Amino acid sequence: MKLSTKLTLFIAGSKLVIVLLFVLALPFLVKEIASQYANYTLKQQRKKVLSILKENGIDYYLRGEPNYGGYTMLKEEFIAFSPVGPKVIVNTIKNSQVLIEGDTLNYRILSYSFRSKNRNYLMEIGKADASINRYNKPLQRFTLYVLITLIVLTILIDLTFIRIIVKPLANIINTKLINKEFPFRTDHERIKTSTTDFKYLDDSLVLLISQINEAFYKEREFTSNASHELMTPITILQNKMENLLAEESLDESSAIAIVEMMKTVDRLKKITNSLLLISRIENEQYIRKEQIKPLQLFHEIIEEIGHRFEEKNISLVLDISADAVLQDVNKDLMFQLFFNLIHNAIKFNRQDGTISVSGIFLNDGRYQIKVCDSGIGIPTEDVPFIFNRFMKTNLNSQVGYGLGLAIVKSIAVYHRIKITVESGVDKGTTFKLIFKGESA
Amino acid sequence: MKVLIVEDEKTLAYEMEEFLKKSFYQCDLAHSFQSGVMQLELNQYDFVLIDLSLPDGDGLEILKHAKENNPEAVYIIITARTNLKDRVMGLDLGADDYLAKPFYLLELQSRMQAIARRKFNITEDLIAMGKFGVDIQKRLIVFSQQQIELSRKEFDLISYLLLHKGRVLTRVQLSEHIWGTFVNDDYDSNYIDAHIKNIRKKLNAYSETDWLETVRGVGYRIKK
Numbered sequence: 001m002k003l004s005t006k007l008t009l010f011i012a013g014s015k016l017v018i019v020l021l022f023v024l025a026l027p028f029l030v031k032e033i034a035s036q037y038a039n040y041t042l043k044q045q046r047k048k049v050l051s052i053l054k055e056n057g058i059d060y061y062l063r064g065e066p067n068y069g070g071y072t073m074l075k076e077e078f079i080a081f082s083p084v085g086p087k088v089i090v091n092t093i094k095n096s097q098v099l100i101e102g103d104t105l106n107y108r109i110l111s112y113s114f115r116s117k118n119r120n121y122l123m124e125i126g127k128a129d130a131s132i133n134r135y136n137k138p139l140q141r142f143t144l145y146v147l148i149t150l151i152v153l154t155i156l157i158d159l160t161f162i163r164i165i166v167k168p169l170a171n172i173i174n175t176k177l178i179n180k181e182f183p184f185r186t187d188h189e190r191i192k193t194s195t196t197d198f199k200y201l202d203d204s205l206v207l208l209i210s211q212i213n214e215a216f217y218k219e220r221e222f223t224s225n226a227s228h229e230l231m232t233p234i235t236i237l238q239n240k241m242e243n244l245l246a247e248e249s250l251d252e253s254s255a256i257a258i259v260e261m262m263k264t265v266d267r268l269k270k271i272t273n274s275l276l277l278i279s280r281i282e283n284e285q286y287i288r289k290e291q292i293k294p295l296q297l298f299h300e301i302i303e304e305i306g307h308r309f310e311e312k313n314i315s316l317v318l319d320i321s322a323d324a325v326l327q328d329v330n331k332d333l334m335f336q337l338f339f340n341l342i343h344n345a346i347k348f349n350r351q352d353g354t355i356s357v358s359g360i361f362l363n364d365g366r367y368q369i370k371v372c373d374s375g376i377g378i379p380t381e382d383v384p385f386i387f388n389r390f391m392k393t394n395l396n397s398q399v400g401y402g403l404g405l406a407i408v409k410s411i412a413v414y415h416r417i418k419i420t421v422e423s424g425v426d427k428g429t430t431f432k433l434i435f436k437g438e439s440a
Numbered sequence: 441m442k443v444l445i446v447e448d449e450k451t452l453a454y455e456m457e458e459f460l461k462k463s464f465y466q467c468d469l470a471h472s473f474q475s476g477v478m479q480l481e482l483n484q485y486d487f488v489l490i491d492l493s494l495p496d497g498d499g500l501e502i503l504k505h506a507k508e509n510n511p512e513a514v515y516i517i518i519t520a521r522t523n524l525k526d527r528v529m530g531l532d533l534g535a536d537d538y539l540a541k542p543f544y545l546l547e548l549q550s551r552m553q554a555i556a557r558r559k560f561n562i563t564e565d566l567i568a569m570g571k572f573g574v575d576i577q578k579r580l581i582v583f584s585q586q587q588i589e590l591s592r593k594e595f596d597l598i599s600y601l602l603l604h605k606g607r608v609l610t611r612v613q614l615s616e617h618i619w620g621t622f623v624n625d626d627y628d629s630n631y632i633d634a635h636i637k638n639i640r641k642k643l644n645a646y647s648e649t650d651w652l653e654t655v656r657g658v659g660y661r662i663k664k
Contacts, residue, residue, distance in 0.1 A: 231541040232449050238542050238543075245610070256658060259657060
């Protein structure tokens with residue numbers, strides 16, 4: 001999951017939890033607010049009544065009667081005065097039931113005792129519960145809507161902001177980590193960001209890339225130098241043996257021994273030459289400007305190693321269109337690549353086996369060449385390593401030194417050819433090569 | 441024929457000298473740029489073999505010098521530096537051939553012969569090989585006016601053996617000449633033997649081929 005998605009999900013989740021808690025608490029909160037407000041109104045009313053009493057005296061209400069009671073039309077509020085004993089002093093707000101004209105209703109009642117004209121009175125102001133809580137429901141609903149709107153709004157803001165903050169990271173990933181081809185490019189621009197963490201990450205990556213490249217170039221240079229340096233001593237050995245072999249006094253057993261030595265030197269020479277070839281390819285010393293017809297190329301290869309087919313009585317099926325052309329390649333390297341593949345296909349084939357070479361255009365216009373053999377195959381667990389240098393697999397005899405496929409790989413990489421292998425023991429091996437770009 | 445070998449690796453120079461002497465070449469050795477230039481000013485040579493990497497100068501410079509004093513000679517560059525740029529530069533400066541280290545002396549000698557034939561316009565008639573005649577230039581093998589069909593590789597093989605008549609050629613030498621520097625890693629393969637067998641079969645249909653000898657454990661030879 002992407003970091004921005006994760007952050008958004010987390011933020012939305014935490015907000016949701018808070019909203020849920022708030023929604024659960026909302027009825028109690030609203031009720032509490034309503035009750036506080038009712039108390040406040042009651043006190044205000046008392047204040048008002050007291051000021052009226054002060055101005056007009058208690059008779060303003062009593063009009064000669066000992067008690068007074070009055071209520072609004074819907075019995076939502078009432079006010080009552082009654083005389084009480086001189087010792088009674090109250091100032092409370094309580095909930096209680098009151099009987100008014102046959103209806104028993106729940107009221108919040110403010111009771112207050114006061115003195116007027118040398119007599120004690122009790123004032124009761126009531127407010128019906130129903131009227132207190134009348135706005136609770138709409139209030140709750142309204143609050144909920146506002147809340148939801150706010151949450152959605154903040155989530156949108158968060159999302160945009162997270163995107164902006166995380167964008168440099170996405171840039172780093174896109175430009176420096178995804179689809180990298182070795183050796184890495186080093187001319188990357190630094191990512192613009194004010195986040196120090198990203199800056200640090202970017203700098204570290206640039207540093208790492210340059211270190212990897214440096215190590216790679218050093219290794220390449222070493223291979224090249226070492227191979228060159230080995231050439232002269234190998235020449236000397238080879239030439240000494242040739243001269244020895246030409247001695248007329250040489251007996252048969254010595255001659256055979258020298259021939260064996262020559263074979264060994266030859267092997268050393270071929271390993272060195274192969275390493276040198278790989279390092280030259282990696283150093284891009286070959287020009288990729290030629291046009292070749294794969295059919296013609298395969299004919300040339302077959303002419304070169306035709307005799308090897310006869311040795312094992314292998315039949316070859318060549319299914320390549322005469323019009324197919326490969327652009328921007330190096331002919332010698334292409335020859336070497338397919339030569340090595342065909343050579344392997346023969347070498348690891350069984351008696352009376354088959355090899356098929358076919359070329360097709362894929363739907364996206366790229367050209368694909370497939371080389372299949374009916375040979376001994378490669379154990380599945382070894383398949384990922386077959387292009388490694390000096391890798392030998394599924395061999396019961398010493399038949400090579402394991403550089404043929406390493407050369408194939410380096411030529412393929414140099415020409416941006418995608419190469420894949422399918423194989424299994426006794427199932428034969430199939431190499432698929434997909435040429436990049438336009439080939440018509 | 442006089443040969444100048446400009447090679448700073450003394451052992452290698454001696455081996456080259458020893459080999460070429462047997463084919464009656466007269467060799468002078470130069471182990472440095474300076475002595476190479478000096479020898480070229482003093483003497484006339486038919487062949488000049490130049491190693492490009494000398495301790496006190498670039499072999500290509502010698503080539504420039506030599507061309508002034510010895511324009512007629514055959515120049516072969518020998519080097520471990522086998523990049524295209526060097527090769528093109530060498531050939532531009534008038535080198536006749538370019539031999540990459542490591543090489544077989546046999547190959548060196550064959551190249552020298554081939555260039556000499558071309559340069560001095562030596563046309564040979566049919567070379568006799570038992571009752572057969574071989575025309576290396578025209579790539580023909582005939583038996584009493586009758587042309588015999590050999591494959592390209594088979595002819596390469598027989599003509600190489602013929603050029604080094606009397607010498608035993610090993611399978612690695614033959615295979616390198618015919619297949620070049622392909623990375624051919626099956627050094628124990630018997631494909632040379634298979635080719636020889638085919639050649640014998642084709643030729644035996646006309647006449648005896650006892651002039652083509654198998655030297656057990658070593659290789660093949662065409663009798664002198």
